[in-house]
Amino acid sequence: MSERLASRPRSRREPDRPRRVRIDPDWIRRNGVYVALALLLVINIAITDNFVSDATLRLQLIQVTPVLIVALGMALVIGTQGIDLSVGAVMALAAALIPLYIGYGTAVAITIAVLAGGISGALAGTLVARVGVQPIIATLGIMVAGRGVANLFGGEIKSIRDPGVVALGSGSLLGVPYVVVIAAVVAATTWFLVRRSTFGRQLVAIGGNKRAAELAGLPVRRVLLTTYVLCGLLAALAGVLLAARSQASDPTKVGLLVELSAITAVVLGGTPLSGGQVRIAGTIAGALLMQLITATLIFHDIPDSTAQIAQAVIVVAAVYVQLGRRKARS
Amino acid sequence: MTTTVAGAPAGSGGGARVARLAQRQGALVILVAAVLAATFAFDSFGTAGNLENIALQASFLAVVALGMTFVIMSGGIDLSVGSVFALGGVLAAWGSRYGTLAALLVPLVVCGAIGLVQGLVIARGGLPPFIVTLAGLLFARGLLLLISDEGARTYKVPPDSAFRELAQGSLLGVGYPVWIVLAAFGLGGLVLHRSSYGSTVLAIGGQEDAADLMGLPVLRTKVIAYTTCGVLAGFGGLLMASYTSSGVTVLGVGMELEVISAVVLGGTLLTGGAGTVLGSLVGVLLLQVIRNVINQVGSLNSNWQAVISGAILLVVVTAQRWLAKVEGR
Numbered sequence A: 001m002s003e004r005l006a007s008r009p010r011s012r013r014e015p016d017r018p019r020r021v022r023i024d025p026d027w028i029r030r031n032g033v034y035v036a037l038a039l040l041l042v043i044n045i046a047i048t049d050n051f052v053s054d055a056t057l058r059l060q061l062i063q064v065t066p067v068l069i070v071a072l073g074m075a076l077v078i079g080t081q082g083i084d085l086s087v088g089a090v091m092a093l094a095a096a097l098i099p100l101y102i103g104y105g106t107a108v109a110i111t112i113a114v115l116a117g118g119i120s121g122a123l124a125g126t127l128v129a130r131v132g133v134q135p136i137i138a139t140l141g142i143m144v145a146g147r148g149v150a151n152l153f154g155g156e157i158k159s160i161r162d163p164g165v166v167a168l169g170s171g172s173l174l175g176v177p178y179v180v181v182i183a184a185v186v187a188a189t190t191w192f193l194v195r196r197s198t199f200g201r202q203l204v205a206i207g208g209n210k211r212a213a214e215l216a217g218l219p220v221r222r223v224l225l226t227t228y229v230l231c232g233l234l235a236a237l238a239g240v241l242l243a244a245r246s247q248a249s250d251p252t253k254v255g256l257l258v259e260l261s262a263i264t265a266v267v268l269g270g271t272p273l274s275g276g277q278v279r280i281a282g283t284i285a286g287a288l289l290m291q292l293i294t295a296t297l298i299f300h301d302i303p304d305s306t307a308q309i310a311q312a313v314i315v316v317a318a319v320y321v322q323l324g325r326r327k328a329r330s
Numbered sequence B: 001m002t003t004t005v006a007g008a009p010a011g012s013g014g015g016a017r018v019a020r021l022a023q024r025q026g027a028l029v030i031l032v033a034a035v036l037a038a039t040f041a042f043d044s045f046g047t048a049g050n051l052e053n054i055a056l057q058a059s060f061l062a063v064v065a066l067g068m069t070f071v072i073m074s075g076g077i078d079l080s081v082g083s084v085f086a087l088g089g090v091l092a093a094w095g096s097r098y099g100t101l102a103a104l105l106v107p108l109v110v111c112g113a114i115g116l117v118q119g120l121v122i123a124r125g126g127l128p129p130f131i132v133t134l135a136g137l138l139f140a141r142g143l144l145l146l147i148s149d150e151g152a153r154t155y156k157v158p159p160d161s162a163f164r165e166l167a168q169g170s171l172l173g174v175g176y177p178v179w180i181v182l183a184a185f186g187l188g189g190l191v192l193h194r195s196s197y198g199s200t201v202l203a204i205g206g207q208e209d210a211a212d213l214m215g216l217p218v219l220r221t222k223v224i225a226y227t228t229c230g231v232l233a234g235f236g237g238l239l240m241a242s243y244t245s246s247g248v249t250v251l252g253v254g255m256e257l258e259v260i261s262a263v264v265l266g267g268t269l270l271t272g273g274a275g276t277v278l279g280s281l282v283g284v285l286l287l288q289v290i291r292n293v294i295n296q297v298g299s300l301n302s303n304w305q306a307v308i309s310g311a312i313l314l315v316v317v318t319a320q321r322w323l324a325k326v327e328g329r
Helices: A002-021 A025-030 A032-047 A054-079 A087-104 A106-131 A135-154 A163-170 A178-196 A198-208 A210-215 A220-246 A258-268 A280-299 A304-329 B002-006 B014-041 B048-073 B081-098 B100-125 B129-147 B162-168 B176-194 B196-206 B208-213 B218-244 B255-265 B277-296 B303-328
Strands: none
Touching (some): A032 A280, A032 A304, A054 A178, A054 A198, A054 A280, A087 A106, A087 A135, A087 A220, A087 A258, A106 A135, A106 A163, A106 A220, A106 B303, A135 B303, A163 A178, A163 A220, A178 A198, A178 A220, A178 A280, A198 A210, A198 A220, A210 A220, A258 A280, A258 A304, A258 B129, A280 A304, A304 B129, B014 B277, B014 B303, B048 B081, B048 B176, B048 B196, B048 B218, B048 B255, B048 B277, B081 B129, B081 B218, B100 B162, B100 B218, B162 B218, B176 B196, B176 B218, B176 B277, B196 B208, B255 B277, B255 B303, B277 B303
């Protein structure tokens, strides 16, 4: 009798018990990118010599900045259910423009380079928002043409000796490299845009259901256009920073396959390709995770071939885990 | 709008009919115009030798574009074809030292297997084709590097190998690859437009849920489409290896986008459900003619080719959209 009484409350509490015993799978799915990042950090701290050092940390952060900045712009575009394949070409174009206009001063050259990204973004945005061309095709056309234009402007590799640009690439503020500071500012701004501004709410609403957003009277075309312009500006900024750091512009190499790394970072970070959601923190973690995977493989002299195969498997596994979450919700 | 493009004659007036024709055959109109203009502009363009050269150069891309047409028409996309193309070439060159049969079978089996796995993951796992085939791109390139000692080694086809004949031989003055492409596209056209498999592909691309409810074999059709695409991409690389007598590891970078451009130029909708096999061939030829014309103009360097190809792609898709709107009215 007393046993039965005692057992009853316990059976009522039973739905809660699994939580204490094992980790909620949905939590892992939601935060998989952070878990993976933390795991990889711990593994590296344990097995990689000299991993925990100022120099290593700095180098990793500097190296991730171009992809991270591009990925933040990409996250906005993907949030609208779009995609931007032109970012790599835009990076190359921006980098190619710097040596061309450096004669007019550092600020002018950088402004022109970044604005070129904005113009390219405006073209993509117009094609997507006004003409109704699919984002993948519109930006594919710009990607093909843009790389050609970058090559026409840039020609072969040109070195950049301008002190202002060199300082941008290698200087630092209170010990933190400028490029990292800039990436942090961009990340904070995009987070604010998505989470705290009307523009961000409209963007997410359009990505969730464009037709509904239109019926609700949202300025769909303007928001789409702005999103692609922002993505173009950020890609160009990334190109400028890359050129500044390497003190050279090589239009055939700059930004090659960046579009794919950026998309992967965004998707790993939990932003669905189907739009309607933008996860900035996840995107940052996604970019860092990719960087750390590459770095880990390099630290341990694992050849390129194995590294690429590993990346392929990681990408599919990450998306598979995410998909599980979406199915569970619906 | 997609459904009207797909077939049902919705427009009533003659304007709509012209619009529909131009929308479907826009690339063909541009191709004919470009060929005519180039023939008048350059004495060396219209020669039989040059035209045969264009056809031969286009054949490698055309083979890959045929597979891509099926995938895109089913509403998917395959970004892995460039890597798979390169992998196929390296495997063929590697296999040619063990005989012609090995040179043919090894790449087709491996590349087909990559396509099969991608198709299974996409169809069964329900993962987005974009991501899966992006991973496939990395995977195939990794495999390629693994085989070629991290890209440091280029396999050569032995000089006495019969495998060289496949792309270097010719019939009636026209290279074998051109005949192969004609046969492949003829067969592809029959399958897509005259077989039940083809109508299932189109149905899935038009509306997957509806096709599923109708009891069509959605999973199997998709898996077959991606497998075929992998086999054809590998076959394209194999042809290239036979043509150049070596397996070049750096080939195929960015090829996926060139192939997608060609298919879209040919009037296939990227959302799936509409398009023709012939259109893709026209798209490939258009890209190749642009390349050839730019080579003829000595003062233009090859970067113009990218600029003009990209611009034409944008103009054609913009025109397609506008014409679709005209037709919709």
